[in-house]
Amino acid sequence: MRIGLVGFAGSGKTTVFNTLTGLNVPSGFGGEVHLGTVKVPDARIDRLSAMFSPKKTTFAEIVFSDIPGEHGAERKGLSGKALQQIRDQDVLCLVLRDFDNPALEDAANPAAELDAFVTECLFADLAMIERWLDRARKEKKDSLEIANFELMRSTLESEKPLRSIPPNHLDRSKLTSYGFLTDRPLLVALNRGEADAAQPMPPEMMARLGALNAAGMVLSASVEAEIAVMDAADQKAFLEDLGLTESAVTRFIRTAYGLLDLISFFTVGTDEVRAWPILRGTHAKQAAGKIHSDLERGFIRAEVIPYEHFIADGSEHAARDVGHLKVEGKDYVVQDGDILHIRFNV
Numbered sequence: 174m175r176i177g178l179v180g181f182a183g184s185g186k187t188t189v190f191n192t193l194t195g196l197n198v199p200s201g202f203g204g205e206v207h208l209g210t211v212k213v214p215d216a217r218i219d220r221l222s223a224m225f226s227p228k229k230t231t232f233a234e235i236v237f238s239d240i241p242g243e244h245g246a247e248r249k250g251l252s253g254k255a256l257q258q259i260r261d262q263d264v265l266c267l268v269l270r271d272f273d274n275p276a277l278e279d280a281a282n283p284a285a286e287l288d289a290f291v292t293e294c295l296f297a298d299l300a301m302i303e304r305w306l307d308r309a310r311k312e313k314k315d316s317l318e319i320a321n322f323e324l325m326r327s328t329l330e331s332e333k334p335l336r337s338i339p340p341n342h343l344d345r346s347k348l349t350s351y352g353f354l355t356d357r358p359l360l361v362a363l364n365r366g367e368a369d370a371a372q373p374m375p376p377e378m379m380a381r382l383g384a385l386n387a388a389g390m391v392l393s394a395s396v397e398a399e400i401a402v403m404d405a406a407d408q409k410a411f412l413e414d415l416g417l418t419e420s421a422v423t424r425f426i427r428t429a430y431g432l433l434d435l436i437s438f439f440t441v442g443t444d445e446v447r448a449w450p451i452l453r454g455t456h457a458k459q460a461a462g463k464i465h466s467d468l469e470r471g472f473i474r475a476e477v478i479p480y481e482h483f484i485a486d487g488s489e490h491a492a493r494d495v496g497h498l499k500v501e502g503k504d505y506v507v508q509d510g511d512i513l514h515i516r517f518n519v
């Protein structure tokens with residue numbers, strides 16, 4: 174999963190990126206995208222690894238991209254290059270400044286920055302759709318495909334993002350190559366100073382995000398940077414002093430998973446305990462293909478034990494004895510936390 178961090182100069186976007194990834198990219202680094210890979214925290218993997226003591230423990234991973242925005246005096250807007258760079262992301266995270274920055278003359282105005290970003294994305298998508306429709310009329314494209322694009326155009330003209338169109342109204346199977354910006358899941362991170370780190374998102378901002386079919390969270394990049402270098406015990410005490418129950422990294426990843434509707438299934442053994450992220454609703458045969466293409470090609474059955482039953486029973490043998498191990502076919506819908514063993518033949 175790729176999450177692109179975007180934002181205007183001074184928003185603290187690169188500080189958020191550094192905190193999430195443990196890197197030390199300087200702010201205003203130029204026009205290049207920086208990448209950082211983060212393990213997805215999962216207490217279930219920790220527990221399974223303690224039980225099996227495997228040679229290798231592999232968590233699911235997220236790749237964060239720090240996408241450069243506009244710098245200098247003209248801070249309103251993202252460059253055409255930045256707009257192109259974010260098309261490659263699975264999720265967009267817009268970092269909004271909600272703290273005083275002595276290096277900037279203007280006061281923090283996160284609502285205005287959100288509207289500026291949304292407007293640019295709307296116009297960029299609309300321009301692409303208009304060009305496609307112009308060509309389609311000349312080339313006599315398929316009528317259903319034209320209807321798709323006309324629906325998208327009318328949605329954007331009503332100032333709504335493409336992500337607001339329900340799946341049963343828009344056939345997205347042929348749209349992946351276009352990289353429409355407003356069809357990407359959007360997470361808005363309100364970046365505050367330490368004193369306001371535990372305060373909730375303002376109701377008016379929550380209402381605006383709801384209208385945009387976007388998710389939101391509050392964080393303080395400066396606080397998270399401090400937390401990142403503490404040991405676990407000190408982290409817990411520091412968070413409690415601020416009125417927080419968990420770090421922004423954990424909340425961030427959980428929210429991103431929810432936006433993409435991802436779940437994790439597990440494979441276990443003495444060689445490796447591993448988490449595999451998949452879309453909710455994935456069938457067993459397709460989940461097997463995440464492990465290896467041969468497992469999907471030669472799929473026979475999947476042995477399935479829900480995580481909770483496995484922990485309660487204590488072993489695969491015990492789970493089998495009490496009937497918690499099920500043998501499922503290719504159409505079984507994998508559930509979050511399922512422990513799978515794939516039977517296959519190629």
